[in-house]
Amino acid sequence: MYVTRLSVVSIFALALFSSAASAQLSDDVVRIGVLTDMTGPSSTPSGQGSVTAAQMAVEDFGGSVLGKPISIIVGDHQIKPDVGAALARRWYDIDQVDLIVDVPVSAVGLAVQNVANDRKKLLIVHSTGAADFHGKFCSPYAMQWVFDTRALAVGTAQEVVKRGGDSWYFITDDIAFGHALERDASAVISRAGGKVLGAARPPFGTSDMSSFLLQAQASKAKIIGIAGGPPNNINEIKTAGEFGILKGGQQMAALLALITDIDSLGLQNAQGLLLTTAFYWDMDDRTRQWSKRYFEKMKRMPTMWQAGVYSSVIAYLNAVRDAGTDEPLKVAAKMREKPIDDFFARNGKLREDGLMVHDLMLVQVKSPEESKYPWDYYKILAKISGEDAFGPPDPACGLGKK
Helix, strand or coil: CCEEEECCCCCCCCCCCHHHHCCECCCCCEEEEEEECCCCCCCCCCHHHHHHHHHHHHHHHCCEECCEEEEEEEEECCCCHHHHHHHHHHHHHCCCCCEEEECCCHHHHHHHHHHHHHHCCEEEECCCCCHHHCCCCCCCCEEECCCCHHHHHHHHHHHHHHCCCCEEEEEECCCHHHHHHHHHHHHHHHHCCCEEEEEECCCCCCCCCHHHHHHHHHCCCCEEEEECCCCHHHHHHHHHHHHCCHHHCCEEEECCCCHHHHHHHCHHHHCCCEEEECCCCCCCHHHHHHHHHHHHHHCCCCCHHHHHHHHHHHHHHHHHHHHCECCHHHHHHHHHHCCECCCCCCCEEECCCCEEECCEEEEEECCCCCCCCCCCCEEEEEEECHHHHHCCCCCCCCCCCC
């Protein structure tokens, strides 16, 4: 079990403000735990990059809040729900962690959410996509900051159908996350007047995708929908490129793909791929400014998950300062008071159900000839409002109802 502690930037004001003097903190340190995948298939889009993003947030905030230091703890859940839950219990109970962030893979995120709810401590997930997180399993102590399965399905499927991609065949990770993506996208496709011709469902971690891609090719669907994440999505896109499937007129749309996936595949294999993302480093001056600082530390551009970690940690620390306490529900309430408007989020708002609603974008991966400089990977095709992408609160969640 990988657990380490990171040294904290110790920057203290020469004098304490009156608000700090009267602050009500549970102890003398505000502790943030980055619970992530440090060595497995999610380690590149989250992992050390998420840790670095959290460190940058603490450093940029000044290293202290209400006159007290901010500490970061790191843990590796090994993509095992029981390991993630055990670490969360220890952090909350023994190490006095105030907030846990990141938590890739929905099964682990939901397990940690149960612990956070039981311990009445805060959790913000960035790489957990299950919409049930803010639906039937919603909690006043848990927040979902970057994406959910519905938003990715709406963002990709709805926009692609609008552009003529009205027949689909899915290659779906045979896990809950993959099934949720396929289900949500299929509903969107049907409502938009399209058809789903079928689906193949490889097990998670399948290395040979040949038979599944040949089934998709034989379907004659205009769009091959990739309903899953790494490593399956990378293998599927690479195999499609090797087989020349896309040259035959079919197009591939990924319901979840990250910029590190594209970098791993290379533009020759990934060109033309359609996907929805919450963040692109080269979108505007604000995204570029932060991402270049991140690049100096990690030597690669951030994923939407990693950028989201920074955004949420800053929002949390601002809320602790403004609330004058680290009491979880008071901090969460303070986080909901103001719009989230930073380099990561446009038109962001934290809802009562714990979902941070913000704008997304549909992008297409450039060809090698179109790319002009390193990490110049995306053409932005459409902006998608948060309200359209995420939709209304799930009736299964009773938070905020009178």
